[in-house]
């Protein structure tokens with residue numbers, strides 16, 4: 001399997017899962033600025049974006065779809081065990097992409113990622129304030145449950161959601177009002193596979 005994209009992009013969530021699953025893969029760390037003109041990527045992904053994988057001829061784009069594909073193919077404890085878990089893993093994955101990702105990216109961009117002259121602290125603050133509502137949803141779920149989102153164990157739902165919440169940690173967002181989220185994201189990001197993926201180019 002070839003995984004295209006630098007670990008400093010959304011590809012990081014796919015590299016994290018590949019490490020969790022112990023997969024053999026070739027990592028092609030194409031940088032975000034080089035994606036649009038990269039011949040191999042443009043040949044396989046009409047969106048001309050990373051991440052995209054080529055798994056022995058099965059091409060999948062969209063970072064979250066890639067993760068759902070990989071657990072469907074390889075199984076194991078991170079994968080859903082039944083239809084209910086399939087639904088709940090999809091629920092959390094769609095939820096984080098719909099309600100959290102853009103806001104978290106705005107916080108990350110304006111506090112860390114953009115060059116200093118393009119950062120607007122007010123935009124970061126506004127996005128962080130808007131995140132209070134979805135973060136309360138996550139906090140409630142973690143407080144009511146057993147420390148994980150689905151099935152009483154670390155699954156791809158935790159990975160997909162934590163990969164985005166980690167942007168808030170990197171942005172030094174204030175998670176004091178969400179202690180269960182703060183503890184859970186530390187547990188998720190402290191896993192060996194997460195640390196290994198973060199060190200990739």
Ligand SMILES: N[C@@H](CCC(=O)N[C@@H](CS)C(=O)NCC(=O)O)C(=O)O
Nearest residue numbers: 009010032035036049050051062063
């Ligand atoms: N929804 C897509 C978003 C993909 C995306 O925006 N990729 C960015 C890097 S994280 C990219 O390729 N940017 C370069 C470009 O659009 O030219 C996913 O989750 O994979």
